[in-house]
Structure formats: structure tokens, C-alpha cells
Amino acid sequence: MTDIERLSYDVVVIGAGGSGLRAAIEARQAGKRTAVISKSLFGKAHTVMAEGGCAAAMGNMNPNDNWQVHFRDTMRGGKFLNSWRMAELHAKEAPDRVWELEAWGALFDRTADGKISQRNFGGHEYPRLAHVGDRTGLEMIRTLQQRVVALQQEDAREHGDPEAMIRVFAETTITRLTTEGGSIAGAFGYVRDTGDFVVFEAPAVVLATGGIGKSYKVTSNSWEYTGDGHALALLAGASLLNMEFVQLHPTGMIWPPSVKGILVTESVRGDGGVLLNSEGKRFMFGYVPDVFRAQYAETEEEADRWYEDPDHNRRPPELLPRDEVARSINSEVKAGRGSPHGGVFLDIASRRPAEEILRRLPSMYHQFKELADVDITKEPMEIGPTCHYVMGGVEVDPDTQAASVPGLFAAGEVSGGMHGSNRLGGNSLSDLLVFGRRAGRSAARHADSVAAAGRPAVGHAAVDAAVTEALAPLERDGGENPYEVHAALQELMTDQVGLIRNEGELQGALAELDKLRARAAQVSAEGGRAYNPGWHLAQDLRNMLLVSDCVAQSALERQESRGGHTRSDYPEMSPEWRKINLVCALDGDQVKLARQPVVPMREDLLGLFDLAELKKYLTDDELAGQTAGSSTAAQEETR
């Protein structure tokens, strides 16, 4: 076997999107030698596709906004299944994290008095999203990338080597984490350019690999979203939380077929766009669920007044949380009131002047013009739901982001809990920053706690096994084409584990997944090791199949409908099920599912809600000792 390069770091961050870079910056600022490993080039991560903005209760547009309001919105959006502690930390720390980006050079859009402008979004009571037109994710990734470069320049001055303290390994894929005595010892992977293998030895690993959307056919996600971090965590002995919750973004492009799934930002609705069915009716007024009745307008007139006078009018129902909007679109299409290509219409052309659309939504204009020959300043867009985000993820401690395996941390989309059963738009970019920083800090502390001499080493047996596994598809002759297995998986997940689920289809899906696993174990990759996408995909299949198994099993188990999990055979939300988290772990090579009680919310946080609202979510037993009223809200400081 060829020599395998071994590199030693204090902290290894897998993933170079928003959370990975923020974690790496924090670890480096804590004085730790840090490696960032990215499947793509530096600065290309999926975060660039985030359009709308980054939610933070800075109160720049409406002084009534504060962390308590943001916390409430987040819990409502997640249908009270969120890790309330994460939602609390997130709401409290997001403003500082946004301002920090500004100190690193980010240029957000401004208010008239020179502060960061904030825009309306679904489920947020006040305008809360810091943004740059509709390319906020790009601004964020570039700012973090440039912050890494700034730190490297400091290191160049101090150590004569820009990569002395923080180094980015671009186009490198990790296929295994290694553990020693139950603790993290490092990571094994390959360099995409050459196919060479590489071992990173480190006592602390931060997973920041994003989501799982590439298991679905219609998705807004890029090729990178193959559930790598979810699978690596499982294989290393950690557990995944509530994997049944997969968000379908209500507005993806649907025509022409080749662009199906590409995201249309929620900002279109935040900035005044409305959803229409084939009869030209604003159908969302008919779909406001009871739990949200009090906060949403009942007439078009009231909804339209809200844009100008939000304090005296209720919000338009187009700005309900994403799960509600996606389901409503699905119902309209099923009732025969869809658009020609099987979606509904999203209209901003008749609602706002052309120059305002061009100024506020330039990349949407560009995207529709170039890809669909549609001028969104003149005609409505055709849209439909697209797989966008997974709320489920690695089970972590809410304060430290530590997984159950010592030395393993997770932040951003790959981690679970923060968003409950449904994420609000804008809460992802802020999640990346808040918990990326916390994960980086915890990883640095963990590295400190493991004395240099006592660091677990990556054993030769583990490396040999990882090499064998990686090379298998190349060495197997005459097997199936990995692209075919991937396409079959995407078809299966979209058709049977998609927006609306039922017991029969889920059981069928689990049986099909068994067959796909057998097929994936026999795929062959043609060609050599240098930059060979067929070989890369053959390896990614393991991760996608593992994660899909978790999603399907959890979806079958949870017999209710909540957020990003809708069961046609159990259409109601159940307060009893709200008390239960579903946790997946590996037992041998089988995914095993367990129920776990939800930790009851702290009294002072419960006090932020009216009793009438809590009654919609909690059981009578839980409410027993509860004399609600928002007056008891504690204002304790964190940090």
C-alpha cells in the first residue's frame, strides 16, 4: 500500500460552509492549530445559495424586537419540538454574530440611519433578516473566507507561514472518523484531485457538513449534500435526532425540467409577492391553521396594509412558516387548481414596481430571465415545493455542541434540535454563526483538556479498513453504474418519503432501501483515482443510504403530523408526540430507532407564552403547574 500522509492538528473542522468556517475561526482565535476540510473549493460551499438573510433581533427596523420575540417565533415555527435551550442561545447571540461579520468587512444593506437593514420573512414577527439584496449567503461565506485569510496573514507575519495555524484542505473528502477507546482520534479521507489518501490526527473534530438533500430528486441542494456528517457521526457511534423532519421549501422553480428544484427566495413573499392558484385567487387565506390564527390576516386588505403598518395589522398568510405554505401549495395542486406545470403562481410583478423588484431581488430576476425566459417584473413565476433543509441531525449538547462521542462536535444543518420540526427562513444563517462559534470554542477547550501525550492515535487497522472500503468500487469489475443507484434512491425518497407520507409507502420505502443497499454494495467505478466523480459518488452512496434509512424509519415511527413531517394517515398534531424525540443510532450495521423524552422547557421561557397558546401544543399534564403570562420572563444574560 502506498504511503499515506498523516497530518496532526488540534482541531479538525469538516465542512467549509458558514458553520465550518465560523468554528474554524473560533478555534484558531483560541490559539489552536486548525484544519478546515472542504469537499469543494474554498468559498464555494452551499451557504452561498442562501438568499434571503440572517435572522437576528437587532431591532433596527422595529424597536419592539428582542431575543424573547425571536425565541417565541422560533419555537412556534418548530411547533415546540425545538431544543428550547438552543433556540434561546440562538436568539440571544445572533445579533452579536451579525455585527461581528460587519467588523470583518461584510457590507449589509442599510437603513436610512446607517444601521443594518432588516427584512420581513415567514414566521418572524418583525423585520429581522440582515441581508444583501438576495445574495446574503454569498456575503456571509465571502466574509468568513476573508476572515480566515486575514488570520492567515497574521500568522504569516508571526510565523512566516500563512498556514501555520489554520489551513484549508480544499476538494478533500472525509470518509471515516476514527475513534480510540471511544474518543475521537482523527479522520480519514481522500484528496479529490489526486485520489491520494490522507489521515488527520486530532482530538477534536467538528462536523459542519450541511444536509442531505441529494437523496431527493427535486431539491435546492448541491451535490455536496450527501449527508456525510450525519453518516460519519453514526458510524463513529453518535446518534441522530428527529430525522423525520425534512423541510420542503414552498417555492422552488418547476419549469423547465432541468431547473426543477432551484430555490426561489422567500424574500419574494417577504417583499410583497403573493401566491395565486390557476383561478387567480390568493389561496393562502384558506389555509391558516388554528395555532397561527391570531397572528395572520383574514382579508387581503388587512394583509396588504401590514407591509406599511405592521403594528396595527396582521401578517399576510403567504408569510406562514414554510411547512404550512408547502402543504397548502400541494393541496391546491391536488385539487386541480395548479399552474400548467404542476405548481402554483408566485406573483410580484403586479405588486411592486419593476425597479424595486430589480433592486431588491436582482438574482431572482437574473435566474428566471436566464434559465426560464421569464421576466419576473412582468409576469408571475411558476413554483412548487423543493427539498431544502433537514431539521434532524447529530444529537448535541445545546451549550457546547458536543455529540455523545467525546471529541466530536456538530454545528449548523448537520446538527439537530435547534429548529424542532420546522426551521424558519433566516434562522439558518444565524444558526451557523451562533453554533459554529460555540462548536469551535468547545472543540478548542476539548483539545486543551486532552494532554498532548494522551492524545488518542489513529490506529493502522482503522486506516487499512478505510482504504479497503474506499478502493472497493474501483476494484470491483462489472458492477452497476453508481449513477443509476443514486437516481433510483432519489426517485424513491421523493415519491415515498417526501412531503406527504403514509404507513404503507414508508414500509415499502424501507424494503426498497434494503434492495438499494445491496445494489450500492456492488457498484463499480470506472477509471482511476484522480478527480473521478463516479468513484466519489460510489462512496457517497453509503452516506445517503444510511441517512435515508434514518429518515424513513423515523417517519414511520412518528404517528402525527408536525412541521416537516406530514402523515396523511395521522393528519393531526399530537401533544403526546410532542413529548417524544426519535433518536437513531447504529447497532452493528443496522440503524436502530429509540424514543427519548423531550426535556421540559424552563419555567421562565414558558412564561414568555400565553397559556392559551401553550394549550395548543402541550398536554394537560404539562400545563398543570403552569400559570402563564408573559410578565414572568426572566432577562438573564448569557456569555
Add this chain to the structure above:
Amino acid sequence: MSYKAALRVWRGDHGEGDLADYTVEVNEGEVVLDVLHRLQATQANDLAIRWNCKAGKCGSCSMEINGRPRLACMTRMSVYAPEEVLTITPLRTFPVIRDLVTDVSFNYAKAREIPSFTPDPAVGLGEFRMQQVDVERSQEFRKCIECYLCQNTCHVIRDHPENERPFAGPRFLMRIAELEMHPADTADRREIAQDDFGLGLCNITKCCTEVCPENIKITDNALIPMKERVVGRKYDPLVWLGAKIGRRPQHDTPAVPGAKR
């Protein structure tokens, strides 16, 4: 609506290679990247393509299509006649890794040499106040998705590899302009723009602007104003006198020393 397109795709690595002929199905509304993906999935599993978002937002799938630098994900097949043969080659300015994937590390090295954003340390968290009209100039440049099509096109390095040392290329001269126009930046990069990053080598032929998929006016809004600022700094007699008598700083923020390759 489907038809079969004739594709000539460069296959090979490290300077060795050749154009290979393929016939691939094309469906309504597809872009070049869709067709390359179909080729990869059905006929050439190991065809190396770099791509990510397939929505024109990440700048990964840069290549040359019939000789023109483009993003494969934003180039619709309907641009070409069905009978037209499409010749698809890697970016010419950068070394080929394999097939359509090139080594763009030159760009990351240049990025690391430019002195970073330097705010006034006295401004606290959340205290920046900037007007929209002032941030808009730099915001235009921050639309850049780093596809490096401008770097690939600029003849200063495309036809003259010897200039790779003294010349940072349009993308990074624009980065300098972005920082210079950033309302909260305090550093001065005008001298080094000329001396270390080769702004003077740019002869404003606007090729970079022409290929920019984000429609950034690189030449008009970044490079020419930057040249004017350099002239003001280096050749204005009053500024020269000011520097002589010590009323103005002698030099700007130096390029980062250890960061150079």
C-alpha cells in the same frame, strides 16, 4: 423537443489529452451542465467536472464552450443550433488537473497577498454607521462569485504567463478597489495596487467585464477608478510635496510579506 447534440469534450490530465467525441441527448430548457451530467451518468462515469450549485451562485463550473469562457450551469443549450458541434474545454489560463477541471490555486495565493479589511479598532460591535449609497459601490464588487472567468480571459496572463508574478488579475484588482471604496476601511492600498499587484499592466480592454456572469462592471467601476486613485496618490505634485514634508504618510499598508508564494 429532444435532440441529439454532438459534443467534443477535452479529456485528459497534466497537459496530455485530446478532444473526445460524444453524442448526447438534449431536452427542453437544459443548460450545458445538464448535458455534461447526462454524458457523465451514461457514457463517461469518470468525466471530471467541477460544479456545485447549478444556479449561477457559486462559480465552480467555469469552462470554455466553443472557445468562450462561461459558466456551464448558466449557458442554455438553446444558445446553440441543434446541429452545431459544441467544443468544451477547460479554462486555458490555468493548469489542467483532469478533463474540465483546472488548478485555480493561483487565485487563492493572490487573495492572500492583499492586505485585509482594516476597520478603525475604536468602533465597537454594532456601532458601524454607513449609508446605503456609500456601501453600494463595494457591494457591486462583492457580488463576485469567484468563477475566475475574468482571470482566465485577461490577456495579461492568458497570453503571458510571465505576468503571473507581477499581476493579480481583474478579480483581485477589483478586490483592492472594493476595500478602497469600503466606507469603514482605514488602510491605503493605492501604491501597492500599482507596485505589487500590477494595476498598470491592465490596459482596460474590458474583456473581464464582458465575461463576468454577474454583470459586474469590473473595468468601468473598479479598475479605472482605481487607476485614477493611484495617479492621485503617486503623481499628484501636492500629494508628493505633502509626503516630502511629512504631512501625509510616506507609504501605504504594505502587501503581506510571508503570505507570498
